[in-house]
Amino acid sequence: MRAPRDGDLLRVRVQPRAARAAIGDWRADGTLTVRVTAPPVHGRANAAVGALLAEALGVPASAVRVVHGEHGRDKLVRVTGLTPAEIRRRLEGGER
Numbered sequence: 370m371r372a373p374r375d376g377d378l379l380r381v382r383v384q385p386r387a388a389r390a391a392i393g394d395w396r397a398d399g400t401l402t403v404r405v406t407a408p409p410v411h412g413r414a415n416a417a418v419g420a421l422l423a424e425a426l427g428v429p430a431s432a433v434r435v436v437h438g439e440h441g442r443d444k445l446v447r448v449t450g451l452t453p454a455e456i457r458r459r460l461e462g463g464e465r
Contacts, residue, residue, distance in 0.1 A: 377453050379446045385414040392425050392460055401460065415439055418446070426451060426459050
């Protein structure tokens with residue numbers, strides 16, 4: 370994760386068309402794995418990633434946005450309103 374001026378950036382590896390949507394594990398390189406059921410067409414998988422992360426983090430959907438990697442599996446997602454420590458704690462099952 371990197372901390373820009375207007376939010377925190379989260380590196381995400383996406384598996385579209387998964388059997389079920391879920392937040393996966395942190396990879397050794399600091400990337401979070403995310404599975405979504407949506408297909409990777411017309412931005413559906415990106416929207417599903419944003420919605421799933423927003424729900425898991427307890428923030429509004431408007432606080433989560435894919436800023437890089439819209440057409441690939443590796444994405445950079447901006448999360449506003451939380452610190453990197455809060456993001457990690459919430460994604461690992463901590464309090465919201």
